[in-house]
Amino acid sequence: MKGIGPIALAIIVVVVGLLLSGAFFNMFIGTTVIIRETIKEKTVLNAVNKMESIKIGVEHALYYSFSQGAYEVLLTGGYDDLSTLRKEDDTPYWRVYDKTYYPADYLENIASRVDSIFEEYRKASVDVFIPDGEIEMTHIPNGLLINFHSTGLLKYETEFVRLYDNPNTTLILKDSIKTMFERSREMFIDQDSIRDKIVEACQVACTVENIRQELKSLEQTYDGIEIQLDVKNIITDGMDGAALVLVIVRDKENEYPVYDYLSHYTNLELRFYVLSGTKQLI
Amino acid sequence: MVLGKGFAPLTLLLIGVIFTIALILLVVVFVFTFRYHVVSNLQLIYNYNNAELAFLTFMRSKFDTTSTGYDILAARKINGFDGNDRMKLFVEEKLNMTTLSNCYKLVDSRSTFFKVGNCDPTENVASFMFFIPYNPDSLIEEITLVYD
Numbered sequence: 001m002k003g004i005g006p007i008a009l010a011i012i013v014v015v016v017g018l019l020l021s022g023a024f025f026n027m028f029i030g031t032t033v034i035i036r037e038t039i040k041e042k043t044v045l046n047a048v049n050k051m052e053s054i055k056i057g058v059e060h061a062l063y064y065s066f067s068q069g070a071y072e073v074l075l076t077g078g079y080d081d082l083s084t085l086r087k088e089d090d091t092p093y094w095r096v097y098d099k100t101y102y103p104a105d106y107l108e109n110i111a112s113r114v115d116s117i118f119e120e121y122r123k124a125s126v127d128v129f130i131p132d133g134e135i136e137m138t139h140i141p142n143g144l145l146i147n148f149h150s151t152g153l154l155k156y157e158t159e160f161v162r163l164y165d166n167p168n169t170t171l172i173l174k175d176s177i178k179t180m181f182e183r184s185r186e187m188f189i190d191q192d193s194i195r196d197k198i199v200e201a202c203q204v205a206c207t208v209e210n211i212r213q214e215l216k217s218l219e220q221t222y223d224g225i226e227i228q229l230d231v232k233n234i235i236t237d238g239m240d241g242a243a244l245v246l247v248i249v250r251d252k253e254n255e256y257p258v259y260d261y262l263s264h265y266t267n268l269e270l271r272f273y274v275l276s277g278t279k280q281l282i
Numbered sequence: 283m284v285l286g287k288g289f290a291p292l293t294l295l296l297i298g299v300i301f302t303i304a305l306i307l308l309v310v311v312f313v314f315t316f317r318y319h320v321v322s323n324l325q326l327i328y329n330y331n332n333a334e335l336a337f338l339t340f341m342r343s344k345f346d347t348t349s350t351g352y353d354i355l356a357a358r359k360i361n362g363f364d365g366n367d368r369m370k371l372f373v374e375e376k377l378n379m380t381t382l383s384n385c386y387k388l389v390d391s392r393s394t395f396f397k398v399g400n401c402d403p404t405e406n407v408a409s410f411m412f413f414i415p416y417n418p419d420s421l422i423e424e425i426t427l428v429y430d
Contacts, residue, residue, distance in 0.1 A: 008293050012300050019304045027315040034319045049334040053410040056341050056352055061413040061421075068416035121413055124421040257415035263360045 043160045051156050051165050054128040058169050061121035062114075062148050065135075067256035069114035070177060070268055077272035078106035078181060080113055087273075091246065094188055094272040097280055102189045106181055111137040118148065129155040131167055144175035176251040179225050180270045184249050187227070193218055194276040198241045202278065208234045211241050224253040232273075235281040242277025333408035336380035337427045341410075343376045345369070351376055355388070355425055356412045358395065374398055377427070381406070386429030403430040 076082055077092040085092040085101060094101055103109060115135040122130040131152025138145045153164040187193045194215065201207075201214040211234050220227050230246040249270040257265055275282060341352040354361065354369050363369050373396060377386055385399035409426040 008297050012297055016300060016304045019308045022308065024311075026312055031315075031319060034323050038323050046334070049338060049408075050410070052338055053341070056338070057411065057413045060352055060356060064413060064415050117416060120418075121421050124413075126411055126422065257357050257360055259416045259418065263415055263417050265357075265360060 040160050043158055047156050047158065047161045047163045050127055051154060051163050054125065054130070054154060054156075055165065055167075055169075057125075058130065058148070058154075058167060059171065062118060062135075062146060062169055062171055063173075064257060065114045065118040065121060066110075066137075066146050066171070066173070068258050069117050070110050071256060071258040071260070071266070073106070073110045073113050074177070074180070074268050074270040078103035078109060078270065080109035091271045091273055093275060094184075094247075095192065095194075095274045095276055097276055100189045102185055103181075107137050107139070107177075110177070111135050114146070127156060129157075131155075133167065139175055139178050140172070143172045144177060146171040146173065174254060176224060176254055176268065179223050180249045180251060180268070183222050183225055183227065184247065184270060184272070187218070188247060188272075188274050192276050194243055194245055194274050195278065198243060198277050202236075202239050202241050206236050206239050206241050208236060211236070211243060215243060215245065221252065224251065226250045226252045233282055235277075237279060237281055240277065240279035240281065242275070242279060242281035244273065244275045244282050247272055247274055333381075333406035333427060333429065334410075336377070336406075336429075337408040337410060339380045340373075340376050340427075343372075345372050352412065356414045360415060364395075370396070377429075381427075381429045383429040386427065389426045389428065390423055401430060403428045405430045 073080055076090055077094060079085065079092055082090060082092055086096060087093065092101065114137070118135055119132075122132070131150045131154070133148050133150025133152070136145075136147045136149070138147075147168075147170045149168045152167065154167045156163040197214040197218060198211055201211040204210060212231055215229055215231055218227070219229055226249070228248040228250065230248060231243060232246055233244040235242050247270075251268045255265040255267055257263065260266075341350065341355075343351040345351065345354055351373065354363060354373060358364075361369070373388075377398070378384065383399075383403075385401040385403045387394045387398070387403055388396040405428075407426060407428050409424055411422050412425050413422055414420065
């Protein structure tokens, strides 16, 4: 047993050294591993949360696109392209005496404009990729259905995580647009209310003032929709008269965020001209 | 150096004692470092995740039949948020509830536009990109929630 002392001491030193260095290595390596894992977990959670925020955002981008698109197309009488129409200051004529130019595909025109605005939002998205898709708008019994659908996927990609989700989004809004167009069609396309009023006025006295008074009686509020007439011109000739009227149909109950050189909330307005009368005087 | 016969049992005892202490130390160090890192890791993830979840929950909160917390913040430059006490109260109530804090602020790229508490929060941070009402100059902005 003589030699056990120094050997034992050496073993003790080595073993204790190994144990302690093991403990410290465990601490440092463990710290590195845990930090790396934490970063990974944070990245995954961050990706999931970012994706969720964009899914909420897509609904809002769709709503803002609709607001702006509907605002712009309604101001141009329900048309997306006025190049082939008679117009004044980008407001089209819906009626020129017996000829009518009702935008029967107004909803497609609005959807087309909404689609191009939504495209701007889609491209503005940072971090999360929003795929290209289509906007569809449909009148349904309880409102206006706006649907963005795509065959692609929302995508978020980093070094540690790649996340995909369904981008399809649907909004159901109060359908004041249908009322605006249908009421306008009833009054100025199916019937020629302007001509009818000129006839009524001229049966009493065919004067500019009398016709103006009669036309004012067409102004009304109908199911939250206000119809205003801005009479631009009236010409009379004996027992005949003709009038050029700017019709403004306003959704009084809802305000939408729009940009018109300035961002603000406003009511949607449908604008179109009606030129009518008992004789082509204008 | 040569140790005498009488030292052998003492040496063995010493070896045993040192081994035992080293082993206990090893276990204690291991358990404490492991616990420390696990707790800090969980705390970090919990805090981080909570800030983002609190903000997401706020975004979904209904302000009225047509708008949410998201709308209020996204459209704040045109919806009169600065002068609207009802909106501000809504934001305060919802963020009190979701952050469980009375010290927080909302920040955009320019400034702090909403702050609660006489403090300067820094601990929990969550930033998200918000789509804003149409404006050809800008369609998206980053809003950050910071709370302690």
